Amino acid sequence: MSEGRGAWVQMVSGQVQVAGLTLAQGDGVGITDIDKLDFHFGADSEVLLFDVRMDTPLLWRWGPLRSGAKVVRL
Secondary structure, three states: OOOOEEEEEEEEEEEEEEOOEEEEOOOEEEEOOOOOOOEEEEEEEEEEEEEEEOOOOOOOEEEEOOOOOEEEEO
């Protein structure tokens, strides 16, 4: 991947291994600091791949909810 770029991988259906992680339906992961992405698909799979800019200042902060879940605040 180009310098200053990252990837977001979002699983729609099926299963994939990428960057040492196994993702299933509904899973998503952000990946940075890697030269290339190697995908290993299990059966029929549908994946969304986003090329994202990583060289901008942090625009958000994590904050806890009452349930303990995290939320992105802009």
